[in-house]
Structures are given as structure tokens and as C-alpha cells.
Amino acid sequence: MTDVNYETLEKAILKVLEEEKLKTLLLQVRKILQFYEATMQRMGVVFFGPSGCGKSTIWRVLKLTLAQMGQKIPTYVMNPKSMPREQLLGHMDMDTREWFDGVLTASARKVVREPPDVKSWIICDGDIDPEWVESLNLVLDDNRLLMMPSGERIQFSPNVNFIFETHDLKFASPATVSRMGMIFLDQESSDVKCIVSAWLKKQPAELQMKLDNWLSEYFFKVLDWVLAQDSAVVDTTKAGIVVSALSHLHGVASKAEFVCAAIRGFGSNLMHTKRAELAKLLYSWTGEMPADHRRPLDGFFNVKRGVHELYAQDTSQQLTFDDFDTEGGAMVRTAAVQRDEHMLLQWMGSWSQLVVARVPRSAGRDHSQRRRVEALVRRGLPRGRENTGLRRPDRDVL
Amino acid sequence: MTDIERLPLQVLCIAQYVAFTRECEAALPGGKPALEKLKVSLFQRLGELTSYPTNVPLSTLKVKALVLLIHNMDVVDQLLKAGTTWPKDWQWCKQLCYYLNQNGAVTMLMVSAELDYTYQGNAPKLVHTPLTDKCYLTLTQAMFMGYGGNPYGPAGRGKTESVKALGNAFGQQVLVFNCDEGIDSKSMGRIFVGLVKCSAWGCFHEFNRLLPDQLSEISQQIQIIQGAIKGREPQCEVNGTQTSVDPNAGIFVTLNPAGKGYGGRSKLPDNLKALFRAISMAKPDNDLISEVMMYSEGFKHAKALSVKLVAIFTLSKQLLSPQQHYDWGLRALKTILSSSGQLLAAEKKQQGTLDLGQPVEETILIKALRINTLSKLTHSDTEAFNALVGDVFPGATT
Numbered sequence: 065m066t067d068v069n070y071e072t073l074e075k076a077i078l079k080v081l082e083e084e085k086l087k088t089l090l091l092q093v094r095k096i097l098q099f100y101e102a103t104m105q106r107m108g109v110v111f112f113g114p115s116g117c118g119k120s121t122i123w124r125v126l127k128l129t130l131a132q133m134g135q136k137i138p139t140y141v142m143n144p145k146s147m148p149r150e151q152l153l154g155h156m157d158m159d160t161r162e163w164f165d166g167v168l169t170a171s172a173r174k175v176v177r178e179p180p181d182v183k184s185w186i187i188c189d190g191d192i193d194p195e196w197v198e199s200l201n202l203v204l205d206d207n208r209l210l211m212m213p214s215g216e217r218i219q220f221s222p223n224v225n226f227i228f229e230t231h232d233l234k235f236a237s238p239a240t241v242s243r244m245g246m247i248f249l250d251q252e253s254s255d256v257k258c259i260v261s262a263w264l265k266k267q268p269a270e271l272q273m274k275l276d277n278w279l280s281e282y283f284f285k286v287l288d289w290v291l292a293q294d295s296a297v298v299d300t301t302k303a304g305i306v307v308s309a310l311s312h313l314h315g316v317a318s319k320a321e322f323v324c325a326a327i328r329g330f331g332s333n334l335m336h337t338k339r340a341e342l343a344k345l346l347y348s349w350t351g352e353m354p355a356d357h358r359r360p361l362d363g364f365f366n367v368k369r370g371v372h373e374l375y376a377q378d379t380s381q382q383l384t385f386d387d388f389d390t391e392g393g394a395m396v397r398t399a400a401v402q403r404d405e406h407m408l409l410q411w412m413g414s415w416s417q418l419v420v421a422r423v424p425r426s427a428g429r430d431h432s433q434r435r436r437v438e439a440l441v442r443r444g445l446p447r448g449r450e451n452t453g454l455r456r457p458d459r460d461v462l
Numbered sequence: 463m464t465d466i467e468r469l470p471l472q473v474l475c476i477a478q479y480v481a482f483t484r485e486c487e488a489a490l491p492g493g494k495p496a497l498e499k500l501k502v503s504l505f506q507r508l509g510e511l512t513s514y515p516t517n518v519p520l521s522t523l524k525v526k527a528l529v530l531l532i533h534n535m536d537v538v539d540q541l542l543k544a545g546t547t548w549p550k551d552w553q554w555c556k557q558l559c560y561y562l563n564q565n566g567a568v569t570m571l572m573v574s575a576e577l578d579y580t581y582q583g584n585a586p587k588l589v590h591t592p593l594t595d596k597c598y599l600t601l602t603q604a605m606f607m608g609y610g611g612n613p614y615g616p617a618g619r620g621k622t623e624s625v626k627a628l629g630n631a632f633g634q635q636v637l638v639f640n641c642d643e644g645i646d647s648k649s650m651g652r653i654f655v656g657l658v659k660c661s662a663w664g665c666f667h668e669f670n671r672l673l674p675d676q677l678s679e680i681s682q683q684i685q686i687i688q689g690a691i692k693g694r695e696p697q698c699e700v701n702g703t704q705t706s707v708d709p710n711a712g713i714f715v716t717l718n719p720a721g722k723g724y725g726g727r728s729k730l731p732d733n734l735k736a737l738f739r740a741i742s743m744a745k746p747d748n749d750l751i752s753e754v755m756m757y758s759e760g761f762k763h764a765k766a767l768s769v770k771l772v773a774i775f776t777l778s779k780q781l782l783s784p785q786q787h788y789d790w791g792l793r794a795l796k797t798i799l800s801s802s803g804q805l806l807a808a809e810k811k812q813q814g815t816l817d818l819g820q821p822v823e824e825t826i827l828i829k830a831l832r833i834n835t836l837s838k839l840t841h842s843d844t845e846a847f848n849a850l851v852g853d854v855f856p857g858a859t860t
Contacts, residue, residue, distance in 0.1 A: 098837035105797050105834065112787050112838075153644065161648070194725035195643075202640040202667055205793070206586070207622075213644040215652055233786045237724040239617035239668075242789040245797070246838030 070097055076129045084125070087262040092118060095247060096126050102245035103183075108204040108226045110192075112233060113249030116259075116303025119229045122247070123187065130183075137183050140171035143190040144197075152196055156213055163214035168196075172210050175224050182223060189229045192236045200226065204243040256287065256306045263310045271317060278322045282349060283309075289345065290330050293338055308332060323352045466514070471524045472582050472633070475531070479560035482534045486541075487549045494542060501538045508532055512757060513816050522807075523584045529758040533590035556599055558631060573606040578633040578661070578710060588620065588627035589754045591747040597624045598631075601714070604739035608692025610684065610713040612669075612738035617724075618791035619743045621716040625665045634710065635662040641672050643726075647679040651701035654683055654713070658690075658698070661708030669715035670727045681734035684713060688737060714738075746792050748772045752799060759803030760810070763820040767827050770854050771798070774831065777850050782843045794834070802830030828855055 077096055081088045099122055102109045111119035127137050144152050147167065154166035165173070168186070175184040202209045204226065210218040233241065260279055267275055290305060312329030316322045323346050331339040346352075465474060482504075489496035511529050516522040537557055544553045560577075588594065601611035601624075613621040622638060629636035639653060650672075657664045672680065683700050690698035690707045698707050715738060720727040749772050756764035772795075779790040805826045809818060818826075828851060839847055 095837065098833070101801075101833050102837060105801050110787070149644070153642075155644065156649075198668060198671060198726055199640060199642040199644070202638060205622075207638055209638060209640070211640045213642070213646070213649050215649055235725055236786070237617070237718070237726075238789065238791075239718055239724060241787055242618040242791045242793045245834070246787050246789075248787060248838045248840060250841055 070100070073097065073100065073129065073133075076133055077125060080125055080129045080132065084128070085262065085265045086121070086125070087258040087265070089258050092122070092258075095249065096122050096129075099123065099247050100126055102247060103185075103225045103227075106204075106243075106245035107208060107220070107222075107224070108200070108228065108244040109247060110228045110230065110233075110244045111247050111249060112230060114231050114301045114303070116301050116307065117249040119249060120189070122249075123185070123227060127185075135183065137185055138175075138178065139185045139187055140175070141187045141189060142167050142171070144168070144188045145190040145193060149196055153199055154212055154214075161214075163212065163216070169210070169212060169218075172218050172220075176218055176220060178223065180221060180223055183225070184223065185225050185227050187227045187229070191232055192228060192230045192240065194235055194237055194240070197228075197236065197240050201239060201243065204240075256302055257284075259303060259306050260310065267314070275313070275316065275322075278316075278319060282322075282326065282346070285349065286326060286330055286342070286346060290334070290342070293334070305330070305333065319350060320352050323347065323350050466521055466524050466528070467518070470581075471527055471584050474524065474528060476560060476577070476633075478528065478531050478534075479558070480562050482531075483559045483561060486534075486538070486554070490541070490547055490549050490551075490554065493547050494545070497538055497542050501535060501542070504535050504538065508535070508757070512760060512762065515816070520584070523586075526758045527584070527587045530587040530589060530754060532754055532757060536590070556595070558598060573602045575602075575605075575632055575710075578635075580633055580635045582630050582633070585626075585630065587630075588623050589751045591750050593743060593746060594620075594624055594627070597741050597743060598628055600739055600741040601625070601628055605712055607739075608688055610688065610715065610738040612715050612717070612735075612740045613743050614717050614719065614740060615743040616791075617718060618789070618793045619746050620792065621743050622665055622667055624743070625663070625714045625716065629663045629665075634712075635660075636665055637662050638665045638667055640667045641669050643671065643673055645672060645676070647676045647683070648701065650676070650680050651683055654687055655700050655703070655705045657713065658687055658700075658707045658711045659705055661710040663712040663714065666713070666715045668717060668727070670717045670720060670730055672728075674728045674731065677728070677734055678731055681731065681737060684734070684737050687711075687713065748775065748792065748795060751792065752795055755796070755799045756802075759799060760806055761802075761823055761827075762817050763823055766820065767824060771795070771827060771831065774850060774854050777854070778835075778847060781850065782846055783840065785840065785843075787838060798827075798830050798834050801834060802827050805830055824855060 074093065074097065077093055078088060081093075099109065099111075111122065113119055123139075127139065130137055142152075149155075150166065152166045152168050154164055154169040156163050168188075171186055175186065178184055200210070202211060203220065208220040208222070208224075210220065212218075228244070260283065264272055264275060264279070287302075287306065287309075291302065309326065309329035312325040313322065316325050327339075327343045327346055331342050334342060465477075469477075485500055489500045508529065511525055514521075514525050516525055541553055544551075546553045548554075597613055601613075604611045611625065613624060615621060626636045626638065637657070653664065656662075670677075686698055686700060687707070689695075691709050691711060694709055696706060697704055699705075717730070718724045718727060720729050749768060752771055753764050753768035756768050761767060775790045775795060779788075782788070806818075806823065809822065809826060810816065831851070835847065836844060
């Protein structure tokens with residue numbers, strides 16, 4: 065007996081997963097089906113799980129699937145915690161008693177105007193806080209009624225769903241929890257192996273075999289070690305570490321390059337001493353020879369020449385004393401700075417996600433950021449990509 | 463039986479109630495044998511209803527609602543148990559009795575009100591339990607004495623639904639309002655004026671989420687209105703404006719206790735508490751509710767199955783790990799019941815029979831249970847839950 069018997073839907077989901085180059089995981093497919101069932105039974109559905117476990121992916125896949133099956137789903141995504149209550153739920157001018165719609169109430173108005181055969185989703189991506197979610201209590205139970213302080217009442221029909229994505233229900237009261245359908249996602253349901261193999265699928269075909277070998281041989285060993293150390297600079301999740309590490313492995317063509325990239329990828333969120341340990345460990349596991357055993361971190365793999373090299377202090381710069389006096393100052397391109405630049409460039413080039421730099425004051429944070437932007441401009445990348453994406457603090461530079 | 467297609471649900475229900483009141487009062491002096499006979503005839507009616515062949519969605523809704531009049535059998539049971547033979551006995555007087563006089567009237571323990579005949583639509587009916595009886599009794603007595611009613615208790619106990627159902631029984635329009643911090647006393651005043659003008663009942667949900675300073679002003683307004691209703695005055699002054707007052711209007715508030723995981727709620731001031739008669743709704747009769755709902759969804763073996771379903775819920779609450787996002791309350795139960803009803807209807811259509819037999823019904827129930835529960839369980843709890851299902855439903859294939 066299968067739990068949810070939607071054979072046609074399941075087939076469509078598998079097809080979409082294939083097209084999107086996502087790894088098909090039975091558990092995730094089941095979660096998608098459960099989510100579909102929950103939207104049929106309840107007004108509100110909560111995705112509850114740590115970041116990187118695929119909360120948004122699930123509803124996106126279902127949306128794509130339903131779109132292919134002819135069911136268009138308009139979605140309204142918002143982050144409720146990013147704005148004050150008045151902006152979310154609307155407010156009333158105390159003097160004129162005039163009503164101003166908020167983000168949520170405005171989408172609610174749009175949603176009720178849809179014909180009954182159009183299903184709409186209002187998606188609240190962010191932590192649940194009683195301050196705003198309790199105002200939705202009547203919406204989420206059988207009453208389906210949104211009441212605004214102006215006395216206006218919006219009656220929803222069953223074609224609307226409220227979807228919440230959160231990693232924490234600490235502040236949600238039983239009144240909220242009991243009203244919603246729960247989709248619980250844990251670390252187990254998003255096996256890191258799947259993140260890795262999904263990533264692998266997106267790599268150039270000729271490299272996939274090699275990468276697969278290196279990944280299965282070393283990647284998980286290192287991951288276990290990093291998890292055991294528990295010395296992340298910025299708190300993150302298992303999935304976060306994996307994604308961060310993988311971001312460095314794009315287009316890696318040789319084992320030596322793989323080692324250096326893995327050191328950068330895994331080490332970026334570690335304390336400095338741990339980073340050196342990691343590097344030594346990786347070199348000894350893989351049998352690669354660093355350029356200098358005493359400074360394993362300062363090495364990089366020169367692709368053009370095919371050898372390990374050390375970051376050398378850049379002496380080509382002609383700095384005068386006056387340069388340090390100008391606004392922002394000048395930057396001496398020491399080995400450490402070059403290392404960080406290398407790291408940043410990789411991120412800027414391949415991914416457009418947020419970079420979090422946590423550094424002690426006056427340790428060149430501004431400089432490395434400026435360098436990064438300069439390097440970007442030199443490489444002709446659009447500048448606007450720099451700050452896009454507000455996902456999670458994956459990337460750290462010490 | 464042909465009336466089901468022909469007449470609106472509200473008329474059918476009232477006719478049933480009037481007939482039952484008449485039959486029961488006629489049977490009461492006859493003592494035990496007469497009541498037993500009445501019970502048998504009611505049971506027959508129930509049997510006819512559950513096997514009523516419905517393919518029109520509207521009649522399905524009507525039959526569902528009419529099956530919920532199974533409560534009348536409970537009333538007869540209570541009368542039998544108490545050995546009542548006198549129509550003025552407490553056991554009989556405390557029931558909602560409908561009489562057909564000039565206008566039609568509802569009586570509950572000396573409180574008599576005229577039916578309002580506002581069209582109620584085919585709203586889903588509430589399952590009548592002893593707790594509902596108590597709630598009705600408190601609310602009608604409170605209205606008789608010119609006060610409001612205040613059902614309070616944890617989430618998902620049917621506080622708001624009870625008020626709505628009572629209004630439904632009286633043929634009154636009930637408007638539910640969700641209170642939050644954004645609503646001030648002026649907005650509340652406007653709502654009150656509207657209520658008393660059109661003789662509707664207002665049910666204020668989460669009343670204690672209003673700000674404390676607003677609450678005291680609101681209590682002033684409520685006091686004036688209640689005074690006017692009690693004294694049958696045609697006019698009263700709210701917010702500085704004269705409004706006409708309809709004596710059938712009523713104000714009810716429902717609230718969750720402040721503190722204990724319910725954030726954003728304040729304690730009601732004492733002067734406000736004094737205006738409302740409190741009824742604590744803490745423990746719903748899950749057994750009875752699920753049994754009756756299963757009958758109304760079309761299950762033939764509801765009694766045996768509902769006991770098992772409730773047992774699973776109780777055991778899950780005790781044996782699975784306590785998680786913030788778990789809810790084993792009435793709302794979760796209701797979701798399972800309604801989704802099992804849908805599965806059952808589909809199965810019946812496929813098989814073409816009305817009685818599927820207990821094993822099939824059991825399978826359908828387990829399916830609905832798993833669909834709606836597994837999504838929220840953590841990895842380790844899933845196994846424990848499956849084991850529980852296996853224990854409670856021995857022999858069922860999972």
C-alpha cells in the first residue's frame with residue numbers, strides 16, 4: 065500500500081526533477097506528495113526544517129509539476145520578518161482613519177479576485193513570530209477569514225494556501241501549530257550525498273567521472289572531520305558546509321587542484337589553526353605534496369604550469385607612503401590577502417550568493433572587499449551580482 | 463427522505479428538532495419502554511441516512527449534517543439512565559428544545575428565544591458532546607441575564623465553533639472577528655454599533671490580544687451595550703453616537719490563556735471579566751466526536767474504528783518524542799477524518815457498493831492517518847509511529 069496514491073502526479077514530479085537536474089530521492093518525492101495532500105486538506109502548511117534541507121525546492125518542484133499538468137499557480141513570496149508589522153498587515157492612519165494595505169493584505173486582495181479554478185499560494189519565507197502569525201488565526205482555520213483593523217473582511221475560498229517556511233517554531237503558539245499542516249524536513253531527508261550528486265550532474269560531462277572518484281574517496285571523510293571539529297566561525301548547517309565546499313570545486317580537473325580547492329572550500333568557515341590542520345590532513349590523505357610543508361595554507365595549484373606553488377608576496381606594486389594616507393588606504397598584497405582574493409573570486413565567478421566576511425577590525429576587510437569589486441570589474445562581470453541573494457551565511461572569510 | 467432534495471438544510475434540521483422534542487415529550491410519561499421505542503426508531507432513521515444514496519454534492523452535505531442529529535439518541539440515553547418521566551425534569555430541560563408556536567421558539571432551561579430564521583447555508587455542523595451542552599447552557603443563561611459569554615481554553619477545543627453552532631441553532635447570524643494589536647477601541651466601537659443595529663452575534667476571537675489600554679475602553683462600550691440589551695432599551699450611545707439596539711444582538715469573546723507558550727496575549731482586566739460568563743473548554747470528547755464524524759462521513763463501522771483512531775492519537779502523544787511542531791489535538795483528528803471521508807467516497811464510487819465492510823474501511827482510515835501524520839514526524843518517530851499503527855490495527859497491511 066502506498067501512502068499517497070497519485071501515480072500520475074508522481075510520474076510528473078519525477079519528470080520535472082529530471083529536467084531540473086535534481087537528484088531524485090524517494091524521500092523527497094514523498095515529501096512533495098505529502099505537501100500536495102496537505103495543501104488539499106489545510107489552508108496553512110508549514111515547512112519546518114534547518115536551512116539547506118530543501119524547503120523552497122519542494123514547493124518549487126510541485127509548482128513546476130502542476131504547471132506542466134495545466135494547473136497554473138500564482139505565488140506571492142514574502143519575508144514577513146523583514147518588515148514591520150504595519151507594512152505586512154497594513155495600518156490605519158490615526159488622524160484620517162484611512163486604511164493602507166500591507167504586503168500580505170495586498171496579495172490577499174489579488175488572490176481572492178482569482179477565479180475558483182486557479183490555486184494561489186501565499187508564501188511566507190521567514191521565522192514565525194506570534195506578532196503577525198496570530199493575526200492569521202482566523203484565516204488558517206475553517207473560517208478562512210482575514211480581518212483587517214479597518215473592519216474589512218476578506219473571505220478566502222478553498223483555492224488559497226498559505227505556506228510558511230521556517231527553521232524554528234519556538235515562538236509559535238499551540239494556536240498556530242494546531243491550525244497548520246506540518247511538513248517536517250530533517251537532515252536525514254536531505255542526504256548530503258544527494259546535494260553532492262545533484263551538483264555533480266551539473267558539472268562538465270568529461271570531468272564527472274574523475275570528480276565522482278575524488279568526491280567519494282575524500283569529500284565525505286573531510287566532511288565528517290569538519291563536522292567533528294565543530295569550530296565553525298559562523299553557525300551553519302551540514303548542508304551549508306557542503307554547498308560552500310562544492311562551490312570551490314567547480315571545473316576542477318586534477319587531483320592536486322581538487323585538494324587545494326577542498327582546503328579552501330571546507331576551510332573558509334574554520335578557525336585559522338583548524339584550517340592548517342585540515343590542509344595537512346588532506347595532503348597526507350591524498351598523497352599530494354604541498355609547495356611548502358610548513359605553510360600548507362599558503363599553497364595553491366597553478367593550473368597553467370600544473371604544479372603547486374606558494375602565494376608569493378606581490379612585489380610588483382610600487383607603493384609609496386602617500387598611498388597609505390589616502391582614503392581607504394592601500395593594500396599590500398601579502399600571501400594571506402592573495403589567498404582570500406582567490407577564495408572570493410571563485411565565489412564571485414561561479415555563484416552569486418551572499419558572502420559574509422567576519423574579520424577583526426582593521427584587518428583589511430574593507431580592502432579585500434574593494435579588491436573583490438575591482439577584480440570583478442576587471443573581469444567584466446556585472447557589478448550588480450555582488451550583493452544579490454539573501455539566503456544564508458554560507459561563506460566566511462577569516 | 464424525499465424532502466432532503468427539496469428543502470434547505472436549515473428547514474430540515476429545525477423540523478427534525480421540533481419533531482424530536484414533540485416525540486420525546488410524548489414518550490417521557492410512558493417511562494422506560496416508550497423511550498426505548500423512541501431510541502429504536504431514531505436508530506432506524508440513522509441507518510436510513512447513512513445508507514442514503516447520494517451523488518449530488520449538495521445532498522451529501524445535507525445528509526452529513528443530518529447524521530449529526532445522532533445527538534438526539536444520546537439525549538434519549540441520558541434520559542433513560544436518569545429514569546426521567548417528567549417533561550419538566552432537569553435532565554430534559556437542560557436540552558435545547560424546539561417548539562412550534564406562533565414563530566417557532568428555542569428553549570433551554572427556562573431561557574426561551576424566538577428563532578431568527580436568518581439563512582445559515584449549508585455550514586458544516588458541530589458534533590454535539592456533553593461539553594457542547596455545558597457550553598450552550600452557560601451561554602444561553604448568560605444571554606438571559608444580559609451578559610456575554612466567554613469560552614476559554616487551549617487551542618483547538620472548539621470554542622469559536624461552539625459559539626457559531628449555538629448561533630446557528632438560534633437561526634442567528636454570527637460574525638467572527640479576529641482581534642489583534644492593530645485594532646483600537648474606535649474600530650471596535652464601529653463593529654459593536656454594526657452588531658447591535660442588525661441584531662447579529664459577534665464572536666471576538668483571541669480577545670486578549672487587544673492591547674490592555676484599549677481593553678478597558680472597550681469594556682466601557684460593552685457595558686453600555688449590555689445594559690441596553692438587558693433593559694430592552696431601544697437606543698444607546700456608543701462612541702458618542704446614538705444607535706438603535708436590537709435585543710437579539712450578542713457579544714461573545716473566546717480566548718487562549720495568557721502565558722504558557724501563547725505569546726502576545728495579555729490578561730483580561732477584572733472589570734471586563736465581570737461582563738462575560740466564563741466556560742472552560744479544556745478536554746473535548748475525542749471519542750464521541752470522531753465516532754459521530756465518521757458516521758457522518760459514511761463509515762458503517764465507526765464505533766470500532768473511532769476508538770482505535772483516538773487510541774493512536776493518545777498513544778502518539780505519550781510515546782513519541784515531544785516536539786514543538788507536533789499537535790495531537792482535535793484539528794489534526796478532524797483533518798484525518800475528513801480526508802478519510804474523501805477516500806471512502808472515492809472507494810465507494812469505484813466499488814459501487816455502500817457497505818465496504820470493516821477491513822476496507824480500516825485500510826482507508828489507516829491510509830488517511832498515515833498521509834496526514836507521517837509528514838510531520840521526525841525520522842525516529844516515524845518507525846515508532848508505524849509500530850503503534852501495527853499494534854492498534856493488528857493484521858492491517860502497512
